[in-house]
Amino acid sequence: MKNCLAALILILSICSTKLYAQVIDTIPINTKDLNIKLKRSPLPSRQGPLNFEPVKIPPFIVNAKVNYWKTKTAIGINVNQAQFSNNWKGGGVNSVAVGGLLNWKAEYNKNNYSYVSEVILQYGKIKNKDQLQKKTNDRIFWDNKASFQLSKNWFFFGSVNFESQFDSGYRYFRDNNGEEQQVLISRFMSPGYLTESIGFEYKPNKYFSTRIGTGTARQTFVLDTAVYDNKQNVFGVDKGKHFRNELAFQVVSAFDKDIFTNTNLKARYAMFIPYEDIAVKRVDHRLDVALTAKINRFMNTSLTGVILYDMDTDKKVQASQTLALGFAFVFPR
Incomplete structure (x- = not known):
């Protein structure tokens, strides 16, 4: 029994020595540049089917309303004053001038339909010493246009506009x-x-x-007979009447763009050709131009002009021009 135990201890000692020598004698080999190909398994491999399951995502509701309206309001106030002493040798007249402008525009756009409404109100007055008060500007203009888009650049439209003045006008x-x-x-x-x-x-x-208005009608009103002043016809309306209707062909072109930094050019040209007077080649023209330059947030300078040719008011070309410096407020900013 002792011999068997001794033999077992000897065998375990020999095995332990071999294992230890194997760990110590292991030499690492660099396989970087070696072309080693792994033998492909001859047994077929098979992947299981991929199962997709739908995932329900709850909808996210945005509590917001789309506003198809866009509005803009511009208010301008111009003041001009001059004062001279009684012994001022350079000459001059004491004067005070005040002018105001209100321009309101609303625009609605949805799909192929659009609607634009614009109001222009202008009024100005000047008072020179020893002279009567005189107007420098006076206009009421309200234009409404609804249109439907036919193609990329063409629309079918219908429009209504009104024009008059606030105050009485005089000849001096x-x-x-x-x-x-x-x-x-x-x-x-x-x-x-x-x-x-x-x-x-x-x-x-x-x-x-x-705008090319193939079907245009214009009504001219003269409600105060005092403006006739012994004339039988004023503004195309015969004395004793207050109303005149005309059918015509009309062209209206509009331009409104910032041509420079803080400088805007706005122009509107209207041509009116009455059908009943085509034989005599009567054509009415009106051109309104306004150049406005912004000085700072609340001040600007503007140059406006009007060229008018209307045989019902005068057979010669009429023109007016105004240069103003004043305060301007635009909403929204």
Whole structure:
């Protein structure tokens, strides 16, 4: 028994020595540049089917409303004053001038339909020493246009606009005593114009458009007979009547763009051709131009001008021009 135990201990000692020598004698081999190919298993491999399960994602509701309206309001106030002492040798007249402008525009766009409404209100007055008060500006203009898009640049439109003035207008002259006198020549709704038009509009971009009103009607109102002043016809309305209706072909072009930094150019040209007077080639033209430069947040300077040719008011071209510096407020900012 002792011999067997001794033999077992000897065998375990020999095995332990071999294992230890095997660990110690192991030499690592660098296989970086060796072309070693692993033998492919001859047994076929098979992957199980991929199962996709739908995942329900709860909808996220945004509590917001789309506003298809866009509005803009501009208010301008201009003040001009001059004062001279009695012994001022350079000459001059004491004067005070005040002018105001309100421009409101609302625009609605949804799908192929659009609607634009614009209101322009202008009024100005000047008072020179030893002279009567005189207007420098006076206009009421309200334009409404609804259109439906036919193609990329063409629209079918219908429009209605109204135009008149706030205050009475006078013609001034001096009598034999050198005193300044005035004669009434216009008043609110004397004249007043209401124009309805349907046709096609060409609008290649946001700042330019041209309306071609193939079916246009214009009503001219003279509600105060005092403006006739011994005349038988004023503004195309015969004395004793207060209303005149005309059917015509009309073209209206509009341009509104910032041509420089803080400088805006706005122009509107209207051509009116009455169908009944095509033989005599009577064409009315009106061009309104306004160039406005922004000085800072609350101040700007503007140069405006009007060129008018209307045989019902005068057979010559009429023109007016105004240069103003004042305060301006635009909403929303």
